Amino acid sequence: VSDSEEVQKSRYWMNKEFLVKGSGKNKQEIACFIKAPASVLERLKCDILNHTSSLVVDDSEELVSNVISIECYDYEKLLFPINIAIPFTSCFRGNYREIMVKVIDMNFQSNYLTPISLQGYQGNHKESFAEVKIYHLGVFSVLSCLKKETFTVPKVGLLQKLNVDSRISFCYHPEAFSSPAPIQLKIQPIEPSLVSALKARHDMYHSVISTSALVHVQHPSAQPFNSSVTITLPCPPNPDKKRHGDETEHARAISATVKRVAAPYYPRTVSTSARKSGDSLSDTLKLLGRGNKEEGWKVFDDVIIQNAQNGLVSFELNKHLESFVVIRLSFLLENTYLLLFAQALEEALHSTMANVILHQKRENPYKIVVLLSASKKLTNELQNLHEEGYFGPPEPTQQFPLRQGDQIHFRFRGNISASENGEDFRKVYRLIFHSQRLPRLELQIKEVDEFGNYSSPHYKGTALFYKITREMIPKKWEQTLPYDEYQHQSPLCKLALTLPKHEKLIHRPQSTKRVFSDSSEALWDNLLFWLAEELAEDNTSLFALSLPVRRSVLQLVRLKCPDNLTHQIYELLCCWKKTLPKLADKQQLLSRYLRKSGRSDLSEELRFKWQNKVFT
Incomplete structure (x- = not known):
C-alpha cells in the first residue's frame, strides 16, 4: 500500500461489524461494532473470551454482555481514540444501577467507562449497544453496576440529597473538612424479602424488623472530620405498629411544633419524648459499619439514632465508615448476633439462589442440555426447555447460593460419558454463573460399555457437580479445566441419568437362524x-x-x-x-x-x- 493510500485510509472513518464463531445454534454472532479509520480497522482482531468472565466481575457487578478482547496486529500504526459498541441484554433495576463498560488490560488493571450512548441500532441490527470511546485496547465487558454519586463538599458545608433516592441525605456542617473534599457514594437497596429469608433460616434474627439500604462511602482518607455529618435515610417502621399509630401520627402532624435549629443542616426529627403511643414506640435502632473490609463489622452503640417522619431515621457520624447499615429491632439483640446478621446480610446481598437443570431431548435421548438458572427464573426456564423438546427426569437440583462469577464444574461417572462435538468425549465441563445471563451447554452422551448394566433395561450414569468460588480461580487469561483437583472435594450435587438400550440386529447365515422348538x-x-x-x-x-x-x-x-x-x-x-x-x-x-x-x-x-x- 502506497503512502498516499495509507493517508486516505487514515482519514476515512468506517463502522465495522466484527463477527465471531457463535455458540449453540448460532453459527456466528456479533462481538462488537468498531468505528475507526479504515487503516486501523484492518489491523484489529476481535474475539469472545466468555470462559474468563469470572475475572471481570466484582460482588455488586452483573455481567450483561459477552467478554470480548480487542487486539491489534500493528500497534505502532494504531490511532486513538476509536469508538466501540458492544451488544448487551440487561434487566434494569430502578434508580440504583447503571450500565458501565469495564476494560481490563493484560495485567488485570481495570478501568470503568461511562457509555456515550446506549442506542438500539448499529447498522441493520436493533438491540442495546453500549458505545464508548477508548484510548487503549484490552478486554471489554458491559456490566450492570451500583450507580455511583460523586459530589464535592465545600468548606461552607453542604446538604446533599442523593439522586438515586432523594430520601437519603448527607448534611456536612461548615468547616467539616479543612479544604473541599470529593465524596463518592453507592447505595445498595436491601429487599424486605431478603431479611425475611434470613429470619426464617435463623431464629436468632427474629427481632429484626427492617434495615436501611447498605451505604458505601469514599471520603478523602487524608482529611478527618472536623465536625460530625448528619445522615438521614429510610428504615421502614414496624408495619404492625404503624397501623396502630396512624391516627396518633395524624393528630401529631397537625398539632406538634418542632423548633428548627440550623435549618439548612438539620433534618426534621421527632424526639423520643414527643412519641407517645404511635410508630416504633419500643423499637431499637442500631448502626453497624466498618472502616474498611479488613476491619470487619462493628456495632456503634454510642451513636444515637432518631426516628424522623415517614419512616426516616437520622444520626450523626464523626468518623469515616466505608460501609454502614441501620437495623431496626423489636427488642434488644446481643451485639454478637448483630454482627453475625450483618455478615449474613452482606453474603446474601452478593449471592443468588440457583439450580442446575439437566434434561434430555425427548426425540433423541442421546442429546442433553445442562444449564444454570437463578431459582426465581426456574419455572420459566423449564417451560422454555419443554418448548424446545427437552424434558426430565432428572428433576432440577436443590437450590444453592452462588455469587457473580462463581463456577460450576461437572463431569460424568458410571456408564455414561459426554461430548460437545460427538467426538472428543472430555471429562470436565464448566458453567459460569451470572444472574443476568443463562449459562448453558448442549452435549451428546453415550454409553461407555455397551455390555454394562446387564441387569437393567437402561445404561446408567451420574453427573457430579462441583462449586468453584471466584477466589479459587487463578488470575490468568488461559483458563484450563483440571480433572484431578476434585478427588478430595465433595460434590455440590448429583444428577442421575439413563440411556435406553436398543436390541441389536445380528445378521446370521441362513443355516444358523433361530427356529422355535x-x-x-x-x-x-x-x-x-x-x-x-x-x-x-x-x-x-x-x-x-x-x-x-x-x-x-x-x-x-x-x-x-x-x-x-x-x-x-x-x-x-x-x-x-x-x-x-x-x-x-x-x-x-x-x-x-x-x-x-x-x-x-x-x-x-x-x-x-x-x-x-x-x-x-
Whole structure:
C-alpha cells in the first residue's frame, strides 16, 4: 500500500461489524461494532473470551454482555481514540444501577467507562449497544453496576440529597473538612424479602424488623472530620405498629411544633419524648459499619439514632465508615448476633439462589442440555426447555447460593460419558454463573460399555457437580479445566441419568437362524403383537387390560418403550405370559381378560386365530 493510500485510509472513518464463531445454534454472532479509520480497522482482531468472565466481575457487578478482547496486529500504526459498541441484554433495576463498560488490560488493571450512548441500532441490527470511546485496547465487558454519586463538599458545608433516592441525605456542617473534599457514594437497596429469608433460616434474627439500604462511602482518607455529618435515610417502621399509630401520627402532624435549629443542616426529627403511643414506640435502632473490609463489622452503640417522619431515621457520624447499615429491632439483640446478621446480610446481598437443570431431548435421548438458572427464573426456564423438546427426569437440583462469577464444574461417572462435538468425549465441563445471563451447554452422551448394566433395561450414569468460588480461580487469561483437583472435594450435587438400550440386529447365515422348538411359541409371539397393534389403535391404556402384573412391571414397560404404545402393550403381554405355568391355557385366560376390559370382539378373534393356527 502506497503512502498516499495509507493517508486516505487514515482519514476515512468506517463502522465495522466484527463477527465471531457463535455458540449453540448460532453459527456466528456479533462481538462488537468498531468505528475507526479504515487503516486501523484492518489491523484489529476481535474475539469472545466468555470462559474468563469470572475475572471481570466484582460482588455488586452483573455481567450483561459477552467478554470480548480487542487486539491489534500493528500497534505502532494504531490511532486513538476509536469508538466501540458492544451488544448487551440487561434487566434494569430502578434508580440504583447503571450500565458501565469495564476494560481490563493484560495485567488485570481495570478501568470503568461511562457509555456515550446506549442506542438500539448499529447498522441493520436493533438491540442495546453500549458505545464508548477508548484510548487503549484490552478486554471489554458491559456490566450492570451500583450507580455511583460523586459530589464535592465545600468548606461552607453542604446538604446533599442523593439522586438515586432523594430520601437519603448527607448534611456536612461548615468547616467539616479543612479544604473541599470529593465524596463518592453507592447505595445498595436491601429487599424486605431478603431479611425475611434470613429470619426464617435463623431464629436468632427474629427481632429484626427492617434495615436501611447498605451505604458505601469514599471520603478523602487524608482529611478527618472536623465536625460530625448528619445522615438521614429510610428504615421502614414496624408495619404492625404503624397501623396502630396512624391516627396518633395524624393528630401529631397537625398539632406538634418542632423548633428548627440550623435549618439548612438539620433534618426534621421527632424526639423520643414527643412519641407517645404511635410508630416504633419500643423499637431499637442500631448502626453497624466498618472502616474498611479488613476491619470487619462493628456495632456503634454510642451513636444515637432518631426516628424522623415517614419512616426516616437520622444520626450523626464523626468518623469515616466505608460501609454502614441501620437495623431496626423489636427488642434488644446481643451485639454478637448483630454482627453475625450483618455478615449474613452482606453474603446474601452478593449471592443468588440457583439450580442446575439437566434434561434430555425427548426425540433423541442421546442429546442433553445442562444449564444454570437463578431459582426465581426456574419455572420459566423449564417451560422454555419443554418448548424446545427437552424434558426430565432428572428433576432440577436443590437450590444453592452462588455469587457473580462463581463456577460450576461437572463431569460424568458410571456408564455414561459426554461430548460437545460427538467426538472428543472430555471429562470436565464448566458453567459460569451470572444472574443476568443463562449459562448453558448442549452435549451428546453415550454409553461407555455397551455390555454394562446387564441387569437393567437402561445404561446408567451420574453427573457430579462441583462449586468453584471466584477466589479459587487463578488470575490468568488461559483458563484450563483440571480433572484431578476434585478427588478430595465433595460434590455440590448429583444428577442421575439413563440411556435406553436398543436390541441389536445380528445378521446370521441362513443355516444358523433361530427356529422355535415349539411352533406354538412362534404363533403366540405373532398373536401377541397382532393383539398389541389392535389395542393400540384404540389407545387402550395399560391399566385397562386388567392383567395381573405388578405395578413395577408397568413402570418398566413405559420406560423401555416411552413413545410407542404398541410396543408397550406387546412387552406387557410378554411379561404376563412369562409368569404363567407352562401348562396354563393362555388363550382362555387372555380371552377372559379381554372380555373383562370390554373387548369381546378381540376375545373371539383371538380364539379363532389360536384354534385355526392363523399367523397374522
